[in-house]
Amino acid sequence: MSLPLIASNKPTVLELDAGTHYWCACGRSSNQPFCDGSHAGTEFEPREFTLEARKRVALCNCKRTGTPPFCDGSHKGL
Numbered sequence: 001m002s003l004p005l006i007a008s009n010k011p012t013v014l015e016l017d018a019g020t021h022y023w024c025a026c027g028r029s030s031n032q033p034f035c036d037g038s039h040a041g042t043e044f045e046p047r048e049f050t051l052e053a054r055k056r057v058a059l060c061n062c063k064r065t066g067t068p069p070f071c072d073g074s075h076k077g078l
């Protein structure tokens with residue numbers, strides 16, 4: 001299994017609406033931290049996640065987090 005690309009070495013912090021979202025796991029999306037379909041042909045699939053209410057979140061862009069789609073601080077070790 002190859003490693004995903006590092007889209008950025010810091011998370012995107014934003015307020016997200018309630019509902020289902022798709023986090024880019026391959027690192028290739030041009031719409032980070034969200035999937036834009038660029039994983040096609042790779043071994044990666046986007047991570048679907050659901051928020052019950054509007055919430056401020058930190059979404060991982062280094063793609064090395066242990067708690068996808070959320071940043072766990074792993075980018076500090078890159």
Ligand code: FES
Pocket residue numbers: 008009010011059060061062063064065066070071072073074075076
């Ligand atoms: S941006 Fe990936 S762990 Fe923080």
